[in-house]
Amino acid sequence: MLSCLGLRKDYVTERGAVAAVAGIDLQVAAGRFAAIIGRSGSGKSSLMAMIGGLSRPSAGSVVVNGTDIWDLTENELAAFRNRRIGYVFQFASLLPTLRLIDNVALPAMLSRGPGRNGDAGDTYARASALLAQMGLGDHLDAYPSEVSAGEQRRAVIARALINDPAMILADEPTSDLDEQTEIEIMDELLAVNRERGTTLILVTHNLALAEQAEQIIHIARGEIVE
Amino acid sequence: MTAERRGLRWLLASLALQNLGRRKARSFLLIAAVAVASGVVFTGATLMRSIDRSMAVGFTRMGADMMVVPEGALTNITAALLTVEPTDLVLDADLFAKAQLTSVSRAAPQKIARVEHSGIGSHHESADLIGFDPALDFTIQPWLVEKLNRDLQPGDVILGAGREAPLGSQLLIFGKPHTVYGRLGKTGVGTHERGVFMAFGTLDALAMSMGGHGGGSPPAVLQPGKVSGFLVELAPGAAPLQARFAILSTLKGVKVVTGDSTMSGIRQGLAALLDGILALMVLMFASTALMICVLFSAIVTERRGELGLLKAIGARRSQIVGMMVIEAVIATGIGGALGVVLGTLVMRFYERSLVYYLENVGVPFLWLDTPRMVAVAVGAIVLATIIGALGALYPAWRASRSDPYDLVRGEG
Numbered sequence: 001m002l003s004c005l006g007l008r009k010d011y012v013t014e015r016g017a018v019a020a021v022a023g024i025d026l027q028v029a030a031g032r033f034a035a036i037i038g039r040s041g042s043g044k045s046s047l048m049a050m051i052g053g054l055s056r057p058s059a060g061s062v063v064v065n066g067t068d069i070w071d072l073t074e075n076e077l078a079a080f081r082n083r084r085i086g087y088v089f090q091f092a093s094l095l096p097t098l099r100l101i102d103n104v105a106l107p108a109m110l111s112r113g114p115g116r117n118g119d120a121g122d123t124y125a126r127a128s129a130l131l132a133q134m135g136l137g138d139h140l141d142a143y144p145s146e147v148s149a150g151e152q153r154r155a156v157i158a159r160a161l162i163n164d165p166a167m168i169l170a171d172e173p174t175s176d177l178d179e180q181t182e183i184e185i186m187d188e189l190l191a192v193n194r195e196r197g198t199t200l201i202l203v204t205h206n207l208a209l210a211e212q213a214e215q216i217i218h219i220a221r222g223e224i225v226e
Numbered sequence: 227m228t229a230e231r232r233g234l235r236w237l238l239a240s241l242a243l244q245n246l247g248r249r250k251a252r253s254f255l256l257i258a259a260v261a262v263a264s265g266v267v268f269t270g271a272t273l274m275r276s277i278d279r280s281m282a283v284g285f286t287r288m289g290a291d292m293m294v295v296p297e298g299a300l301t302n303i304t305a306a307l308l309t310v311e312p313t314d315l316v317l318d319a320d321l322f323a324k325a326q327l328t329s330v331s332r333a334a335p336q337k338i339a340r341v342e343h344s345g346i347g348s349h350h351e352s353a354d355l356i357g358f359d360p361a362l363d364f365t366i367q368p369w370l371v372e373k374l375n376r377d378l379q380p381g382d383v384i385l386g387a388g389r390e391a392p393l394g395s396q397l398l399i400f401g402k403p404h405t406v407y408g409r410l411g412k413t414g415v416g417t418h419e420r421g422v423f424m425a426f427g428t429l430d431a432l433a434m435s436m437g438g439h440g441g442g443s444p445p446a447v448l449q450p451g452k453v454s455g456f457l458v459e460l461a462p463g464a465a466p467l468q469a470r471f472a473i474l475s476t477l478k479g480v481k482v483v484t485g486d487s488t489m490s491g492i493r494q495g496l497a498a499l500l501d502g503i504l505a506l507m508v509l510m511f512a513s514t515a516l517m518i519c520v521l522f523s524a525i526v527t528e529r530r531g532e533l534g535l536l537k538a539i540g541a542r543r544s545q546i547v548g549m550m551v552i553e554a555v556i557a558t559g560i561g562g563a564l565g566v567v568l569g570t571l572v573m574r575f576y577e578r579s580l581v582y583y584l585e586n587v588g589v590p591f592l593w594l595d596t597p598r599m600v601a602v603a604v605g606a607i608v609l610a611t612i613i614g615a616l617g618a619l620y621p622a623w624r625a626s627r628s629d630p631y632d633l634v635r636g637e638g
């Protein structure tokens with residue numbers, strides 16, 4: 001269960017302060033599929049970043065399962081990003097010098113840490129299963145530059161799932177893909193939401209897609225509009 | 227390839243390594259710059275310590291700045307050593323102790339007796355018996371190349387390089403048994419080469435035996451409290467001319483003999499050179515650290531997106547900083563090792579001319595022994611990696627403070 005209260009994000013620029021998110025209250029129940037829509041520049045990405053623990057709010061709170069994530073310490077917040085959130089960015093977001101399998105395994109490796117319990121072999125087995133599930137079973141050892149944009153995005157989804165997060169945050173994950181690939185990627189995300197019960201918050205311009213959501217959040221100029 | 231087995235550290239280290247490989251030209255320049263710095267530090271430190279040691283031995287060998295002998299005594303001056311020629315003229319042994327000259331830091335008394343039929347060497351060979359005060363001496367003992375593993379005792383003798391006898395063996399002088407305590411290195415000075423050295427007491431004790439051998443009365447210098455002359459080291463900063471004047475005006479019946487005046491000039495020059503090398507090394511250290519800091523600020527800026535991404539998927543700040551620092555440490559470590567190799571090659575290449583030059587000016591060049599050389603090499607490499615770590619630490623630490631979203635957006 002996610003709840004935001006009085007959430008604000010002000011950017012200080014040369015031309016003065018920009019209120020990218022200007023006071024948003026919002027709740028998303030666990031396991032839901034929520035769509036965020038709104039024009040470009042309306043503050044969707046800023047909102048998602050605050051929910052995902054990537055950008056500190058200027059004011060307000062983000063409470064996930066009873067914990068205000070912005071009250072956590074630096075390391076606790078890192079653990080929150082690592083365990084609870086799977087983030088799918090608007091842009092290519094794989095590390096170019098790592099193979100797909102390493103990219104996917106990385107979040108799990110980070111939280112295992114050196115010396116912690118758990119077997120790296122296990123992690124890699126899971127990573128390769130996830131990649132196979134995303135149709136990339138033949139590309140485990142490929143580097144990101146060696147596969148298509150759509151395949152890269154699938155690998156990102158696999159990475160988002162490696163720690164079995166409670167919530168997937170996808171910020172226009174298909175904006176740079178062709179229509180057919182977009183449909184395939186969206187199907188993967190919806191399947192994850194349905195089959196695993198993972199909360200899915202999706203920013204999209206695709207209204208047909210948003211219609212499928214259980215909850216639609218419409219944002220304009222940093223505020224929720226009905 | 228084997229992150230499956232080796233885990234996160236390996237993954238982050240290989241990430242760092244691959245990051246270096248991404249910008250080959252830049253990494254190469256970084257490594258080259260560090261190699262130059264580490265090479266300078268390594269060769270500088272090695273030469274400095276070698277020259278320092280050589281000087282420590284060499285200049286105390288040369289030791290004396292001047293020599294004070296009885297008026298009318300003959301003297302022998304060489305580039306390497308001042309010696310008193312044996313004469314019958316003597317001075318009081320406590321001459322300098324009484325005079326308390328401020329321009330003199332040390333004055334070592336010596337007795338020299340040239341004797342025949344002593345039983346040393348072949349029958350008619352004349353031998354120089356040289357007495358010194360072990361506590362005041364600074365020109366003989368530094369020449370010791372081998373000695374017994376104990377302090378010098380009455381009855382012990384030290385042999386010049388030109389005489390052969392095993393350490394600890396017995397040597398009869400005028401029928402009295404003496405123990406060979408040590409042997410001197412080659413001094414290039416005849417009297418010393420074939421000399422037999424001993425403490426004053428040991429030499430004085432021979433006076434009786436000499437008389438008994440029918441050689442007439444023993445030399446005057448063997449009387450207790452009398453010496454043939456003094457080897458004098460000036461106090462730091464004392465001008466030779468003034469010291470000479472002070473000695474002549476205070477002590478009566480003496481002559482002051484100075485060594486080759488170019489020697490002290492070279493000595494000062496070398497000391498200044500060593501200071502210069504030290505300053506250069508400190509500057510090198512600082513400028514390399516700054517350069518790496520600037521470079522890594524740029525590298526971190528260039529990689530904000532990836533660092534932000536790492537943070538977004540849950541990397542802790544320490545892991546982000548660690549990754550950048552490892553990258554710097556790998557590069558500077560390679561550079562450091564390369565510098566040591568280059569430095570070694572350069573030193574090997576110039577070894578002949580360097581050693582030749584130094585020996586020409588009277589400094590017998592002694593290379594650092596291998597363990598010390600290895601220690602200096604390891605020190606240079608460790609220093610390079612520390613510079614790398616420090617240089618990368620600040621920019622990485624600064625970047626790791628930013629919100630991941632600002633990093634991936636290229637701001638903050």
Ligand SMILES: Nc1ncnc2c1ncn2[C@@H]1O[C@H](COP(=O)(O)OP(=O)(O)O)[C@@H](O)[C@H]1O
Nearest residue numbers: 011013018020039040041042043044045046637
């Ligand atoms: N780091 C930033 N600095 C300054 N202004 C920003 C920054 N990020 C976003 N903005 C501004 O805030 C507003 C909202 O941006 P964003 O959250 O990216 O909207 P959306 O994702 O809906 O396009 C825009 O006007 C954008 O220009």
Ligand SMILES: [Mg+2]
Nearest residue numbers: 044045046090
């Ligand atoms: Mg956006």
